[in-house]
Amino acid sequence: QVQLVESGGGLVQAGGSLRLSCAASGRTFSMYAMGWFRQAPGKERDFVAAINRSGGSTFYADSVKGRFTISRDNAKNTLYLEMNSLKPEDTAAYYCAAGWVAGTRTQSSYEYWGQGTQVTVSS
Numbered sequence: 210q211v212q213l214v215e216s217g218g219g220l221v222q223a224g225g226s227l228r229l230s231c232a233a234s235g236r237t238f239s240m241y242a243m244g245w246f247r248q249a250p251g252k253e254r255d256f257v258a259a260i261n262r263s264g265g266s267t268f269y270a271d272s273v274k275g276r277f278t279i280s281r282d283n284a285k286n287t288l289y290l291e292m293n294s295l296k297p298e299d300t301a302a303y304y305c306a307a308g309w310v311a312g313t314r315t316q317s318s319y320e321y322w323g324q325g326t327q328v329t330v331s332s
Contacts, residue, residue, distance in 0.1 A: 210235050210236060210320075210321060211233050211234070211235040211236045211238065211241060211307050211321050212233065212234045212235050212321070213231055213232070213233055213305050213306070213307060213321055213322065213323035214231070214232045214234075214323055214324070215229060215230065215231050215303065215304065215305055215323045215324065215325060215326040216229070216230050216231075216232070216326055217229040217230050217326060218302075218303060218326030218327045218328045219327075219328070219329070220329045220330075220331065221295055221328070221329070221330055221331070222330070222331050223295060223296055223297055223330055223331065223332050224294060224295065225295050225330070226291070226292060226293045226294075226295065227292045227295065227328060228289060228290070228291050228292070229245070229289065229290040229292065229303055229305075229326060229328070230287055230288070230289055231243070231245075231287065231288035231289070231290075231305030231323055232286065232287050233286045233287065233288070233307065234286065238281075238283055238286040238287075239262055239263075239283040240262065241262065241307035241308060241309070241321075242259065242260070242261055242262055242307070242308050242309060242310060242311040242312070242313075243259065243260050243279075243281060243288045243305060243306065243307055243308075244256065244257075244258065244259040244260070244305070244306045244308070244313070244314075244319055245257040245258045245259070245279060245288075245290045245303060245304070245305055245306075246303070246304045246305075246306060246316065247299075247301035247302065247303045247304070247328075248301055248302050248304070248325075249298075249300060249301040249302075252301075254304070254316065255270065256270050256314035256316075257269070257270055257273055257277065257279075257290070257303070258270065258273065258277055258278075258279035258290060259279065259311070259312050259313065259314070260279045260280065260281055260288070260311075261311035261312060262311065263283075264280060264281045264283070266311065266312060267279050267280075268312040268314070270314075272298075273292075273299075276292065276293050276294045276295075277290060277291065277292050277293070278290070278291040278293075279291075288305050290303065290305075292328070295328075295330045296330060297330045297331070297332045298330075299328060299330050300328060300329050300330050301327075301328060302325040302326065302327050302328075303325060303326050303327075303328055304322055304323055304324075304325045305322075305323045306319035306320075306321065306322045306323070307319060307320060307321040307322075308320050308321070
């Protein structure tokens, strides 16, 4: 199995930027397709972005396309989410997840989840 720990969340003003990291330990990180999801208070957890094992293919929710960038460094066992032009509606707990199916938006396809990191965007 793999253990995932997110970091990099915080409070930022609208229009600002943050970079989230997800550090993986345990089984070989490069074996897994990875994804980011988010959950706002009182709402369901939603897909944000996904990346395949090599990092060569990425997938985004329409709401973040052009503003967020997912990437990974397999040598460092780390997944990233660069978030630019942040909006108050981006406020949520952000979770990274590891699975076997590249590019899927389906949460049940991801086997391992981190604990989440909070992102708050003020207007």
